[in-house]
Amino acid sequence: MPEFVGTPSGEGRRFAVVASRFNEHVTQKLAEGAVEAFTRHGADAGDVDVVWVPGAWELPAAVRRVLASGRYDAVVAVGAVVRGETPHFDFVAGEAARGVADASAEFDVPVTLGLLTTDTMEQAEARAGGTHGNKGWDSAMAAMEMADLFAQLDAAADAEAELAGGGEDEG
Numbered sequence: 752m753p754e755f756v757g758t759p760s761g762e763g764r765r766f767a768v769v770a771s772r773f774n775e776h777v778t779q780k781l782a783e784g785a786v787e788a789f790t791r792h793g794a795d796a797g798d799v800d801v802v803w804v805p806g807a808w809e810l811p812a813a814v815r816r817v818l819a820s821g822r823y824d825a826v827v828a829v830g831a832v833v834r835g836e837t838p839h840f841d842f843v844a845g846e847a848a849r850g851v852a853d854a855s856a857e858f859d860v861p862v863t864l865g866l867l868t869t870d871t872m873e874q875a876e877a878r879a880g881g882t883h884g885n886k887g888w889d890s891a892m893a894a895m896e897m898a899d900l901f902a903q904l905d906a907a908a909d910a911e912a913e914l915a916g917g918g919e920d921e922g
Contacts, residue, residue: 753907755900755903755904755907756900757895757896757897757898757899757900757901757903758895758896758899759788759792759892759895759896759899760792760793760895760899761789761790761792761793761794761798761799761895762792762793762794763793764794764798764824764825764895764898765794765798765799765800765822765823765824766789766794766798766799766800766823766824766825766826766827766891766894766895766898767799767800767801767802767817767822767823767826767827768782768785768786768799768800768801768802768826768827768828768829768887768891769802769804769810769813769814769817769826769827769828769829770782770801770802770803770804770828770829770830771803771804771805771806771807771809771810771829771830771831771866772803772804772805772806773805773806773807773830773831773832774830774831774832774833774872774875777831777867777872777875777876777879778829778830778831778879780879780880780885780887781829781830781831781865781867781879781885781886781887781890782801782829782887783887784879784880784885784886784887784888784889784891785827785829785865785887785888785890785891786799786801786891787888787891788887788888788891788892788895789891789895792892792895794895800817800823802817806830806843807830807831807832807843807844807847807866808843808846808847810828810830810847810850810851810866811846811847811849811850811851811853811854812850814826814828814850814851814854814855814862815854815857815858818854818855818857818858818860818862819858823860824860824861824898824901824902825860825861825862825863825894825895825897825898826855826860826861826862826863826894827862827863827865827887827890827891827894828847828851828862828863828864828865828866828890829865829866829886829887829890830847830865830866830867831866831867831869831875831879832844832847832866832867832868832869833867833869833870833871833872833874833875834868834869834870834871840868844866844868847866848864848866851864851866852864860901861894861897861898861901862894863890863891863893863894863897864890865886865887865889865890865891867879867886
């Protein structure tokens, strides 16, 4: 029984980090964490693009555009939505997450979501390089693992198709 497990390897792959500028003192750290994870795991710095959008609401549209280019093996979306006094938080966070998931499914390319959804700014800062690590880094690690897993699955499918078609004589 074959078993497939991806490894976080950036070597020979292209990645995009789509980052929200809203709460930029947090999201800058998330984007930097993602880029650092990619380069520390073998990606060339020139193969990692960072795309900035105004806020979390705009993440799905930019992720779709990035995926439509066909240039990337995986994409990371990062942002920070902090709960306020109105239900705005719920709409923005939920729709951004849904939109990013829909884009990943439509283009069949791994997209990971490092969108912080916290009750306080302190919680967001703790997850952007503070006491809870850097969720941008974590999202990049997951993106590399998924890109590697997809490559393994594609190679296995190609090999199986070649074996199935390779036994016939052409004539």
